Amino acid sequence: MGAGEPGIGLEPEPCSGLRVGLVCYPSHGGSGVVATELARELARRGHCAHLISYQVPFRLGAREFRHNVAFHQVEVPAYPLFQFPPYTLALANKIVEVARYERLDLVHVHYAVPHAVSGALAQAMMIPARLPLITTLHGTDVTQTGTDPAILDAVTWSLGQAHAVTAVSDSLASAAQQAFGLEHVHRIYNFIDPATMRRRARPEARARFARPEDAVLVHASNFRPVKNVCDVVRIFAAVVAERPAVLLMCGDGPDAGPAQRLVHELGLAQRVHFLGVQDDVAAVLSLGDVFLLPSASESFGLGALEAMACEVPVVCSTVGGLPEVVAEGETGFLAPPGATAEMARAVLAALEPQRHRQLAANARRRAVSRFSASRIMPQYEALYREVLGASG
């Protein structure tokens, strides 16, 4: 079954399952990570995943290219007249090209802006062939970008063209229903692969950053303003005033500079290590004792889930989907955004040895039991088959 003309694409191995196009951002944001992990898990389950973006998603390793995971690069025309490259059009064009020649059964776009519009345009371009479309909302495409009055009508229209819309938490699903007037938004949580997202003993690596008596606090994000990265530094300053500790800052983005300036102002440069962007996030999390995520808004908090999977208790904000991921007092502690003193107290409580052992074990157990690929993937596969059945 497939859309358009007979496929001429080169498939490394016969595809026994569905042929799924996955559109995402390749950058170090959570939505691109989710789309890439979804491609990997679909391939493991006998489907053929075709990732479509302007560059190879950073979490996609070369090995997947051989096992039913292909990457298709969007080429955007340049012209002196164009102040803004026509990416939405070029992406729609690429989706149609891949749908026709790889005989896609459906397209699943991640992050509504502008992917939902490109998907809807591609769907219309394929007529009379059918190209079922699923859109997954990830966070700021609901709370910030997608609801900007400058594009709200276009995004709302495109979501109405999708055969199904999903969101990564109950909190985001209800926010999306309200923001876009959608009748139904499926909630399908983000997930981890427990086999790769797990704590690895790395004493020699930890010794490079921390003395034996130091607690290791970790933050990982795209360092955008919504992450409140300077609050991570403030929480650390309050903790290190009470006990020996170091802070690992993993990632990069617009607020890395302000955070580094604050570290120097507070005289903490010897205790805070900015690691930049790291592809092997489990290797960094495996050094940590507590993960900090004091965001102003967070639809899910994939970093918090990855930390939990690596046996790292989480201290985070009581916002968005984080209370659905982090269980208060069981796998970490939550406090209102900005409450850095309260969060610092929570970190100190979580570091008490017996309490820490309990929180760490609970964190791994919750991550695996509720958010592992084996539990979440069947939900995506069921939705695909439901959409394919409905689209006739």
Ligand code: GMT
């Ligand atoms: O919304 C963003 O900041 C972009 C997006 C991304 O691509 O990084 O992050 C969102 O999607 C992640 C994956 O579903 C979620 O884990 C993040 O919580 C969410 N970010 C926000 O809601 C701020």
